[in-house]
Amino acid sequence: MSIHGTYSVVSYGEMVRSGPRVRAYAEALRAAITPGCTVLDIGAGFGFFAILACQFGAGRVIAVEPAEAITLGPDLARANGCADRITFVHGLSDDLGEESRADVIIADLRGVFPLFKRHIPTIADARARLLKPGGTLITQRDTLRCALVSDVKLAGMAFDPWDANAFDLDFSAGRRISVNTRRKTTASPEALISDPQDLAEVDYRTVTDPNVSGSASLVATRSAPAHGVLAWFDAELAGGQGFSNAPDQPTLVYEQMFFPFERPVEIAAGDRVDFDLDLRLMGEDYTSIWRTRIARTGAPELRFSQSSALAEFTTPADLRRRSGSHVPQSTARLELDRYCLSRFDGMTSQATIAREAMDRAPGRFATEAEALGYVAALAARYHDPGH
Ligand SMILES: C[S@@+](CC[C@H](N)C(=O)[O-])C[C@H]1O[C@@H](n2cnc3c(N)ncnc32)[C@H](O)[C@@H]1O
Incomplete structure (x- = not known):
């Protein structure tokens, strides 16, 4: 991640007004804090959780954040009577030393999915180096969940511009990019056409491998055109707190993730769809690979194999340039x-x-x-x- 981070102050404002997420984090923090303890707030934004930690009795807080928004932190801390207890660090947790070790670590580094940029390596590093023995990681576990989805809005985004348009133009060459692109979206619970199933789990108390894969077997509960798979996560925090960005829950900043099929598929109630998802950290972000096997009554089985890598404009020359044998030239x-x-x-x-x-x-x-x-x-x- 660049030292400047990614969000503006306005974005952090949006994050902290996201009710159920913030309430769950705040209650978990309140329960984890013992009087005078040290709290490390990783990805502090402008320091919201750091200031809350002081209100809950923390003796010392280190708030670390690469985005410029952190420069607002000291003023906000002063306004809330805790400037003397918070050290704001404009940078990355990776660069903190043992003087920043804490009894409690709070962090929410997710994107739509928990598998986002260097979230997992950052937590694994902080857990190993910066959490005191017996300390509490506020974010404990995320369970990725998914269901089949039928939604004309999603179909419109993924397929329509490439399959047909009002001017009868042939845009089919753009289809490969579109159907290999996963999308952030908000779907209604009525759009789900299977019961949700678990897909994978990330346990922050033990995780070291940033790559995550999982499978789900989804059985259609009604007949409809299936457009892809919708995925979200259920978060478990310390102190028995939790929240979810499932479609039947209040909309949160994360929304949900839509993995389109290669094309819409007419599904009958009882048909089974096996969905495999592989999320691999490549450099600074994840490549998603999703494979689908659709067993339909009275119709041949369908298999789709899709990947966000197929949505990139990568030429053979690009791949050669990324290989170990490439000899970079000066310019x-x-x-x-x-x-x-x-x-x-x-x-x-x-x-x-x-x-x-x-x-x-x-x-x-x-x-x-x-x-x-x-x-x-x-x-x-x-x-x-x-x-
Ligand atoms: C989703 S925001 C969370 C903001 C705020 N803590 C909240 O929960 O509302 C995640 C933040 O983590 C920051 N971040 C990501 N990796 C980091 C790292 N290694 N050290 C410090 N901050 C990091 C990003 O810049 C981003 O501001």
Whole structure:
């Protein structure tokens, strides 16, 4: 993740007004805190849980967050009478040392799914290095759940533009991208055409492998065109608290995830659909692979094999460039970056480096301000939050 994080202050505001999620986290935190204990809030946003932890009696709180929103934290802590107890760290938990070890760790690093960016490696690292023996991880376990879904809105998104359009244009070549793209959505409980089943589990108290896979056998409860599989999670927190982003629960920030089939399939009540999902962390995010086997009465079995990797515009040359045997070549831009990086020596101003960059790459920048922007952006990538 970039040091700047991903969300704005407004997004964090949306997150903390998400009723059942926030209530469950707050109650779990209240139950876990013992007077004077140390709490680590990972992914603190502007410090909402950190401030709550102080109200519940924590003696010391470390709130760590790479997004700029954390700079609002000290003002909010002052307004709530706890500025002296919270240390705000503008950065990543990966860089915290043992002075940040805590009795309680609170974090919600999920996206639509718990399998989101470096959530699992971050929690596994924090659990191993930053949780005191006998301490409490507030987020304990997520169970991924799924059901067959029939929903014209989802079908409209996944299939319609590519199968048919009002102008009779042939867009079928875009279909591969569309049906291999999973989507964040909100579906109603009426759109489910099977009972929900468990798909996989992530236990944060023990997990080390960021890759997760699972299977579910879904039996249609009524006849309908099936458009894909809808998935969500049930979260278990410390202190017996929990919440879910299931379609029959109040809508939460996460919403749900839709995995389309390759095409709509007419399903009869009693037909069975076996669904396998593989989520693999590739670099900074997950690739999803989903395989479906549909056994229908009176019709041939159908098999679909889909993957978010098939939705990428990856050419054979791209794949070669990512392989271990590829020998990267230098470029003019790389040389300029290399030079600027060599000048980040703790003594030279960005303005000086920008002028030098203009001399080394004549014509590259129209103005000194543009060169300064370039140098400043490069420096920001390596910004040390302690300075
Ligand atoms: C979903 S937001 C949660 C915000 C807030 N704690 C809440 O629950 O409402 C997750 C946050 O975690 C941050 N984050 C992700 N990885 C992190 C890490 N390794 N260390 C610190 N923060 C991290 C992201 O920048 C993001 O702001």
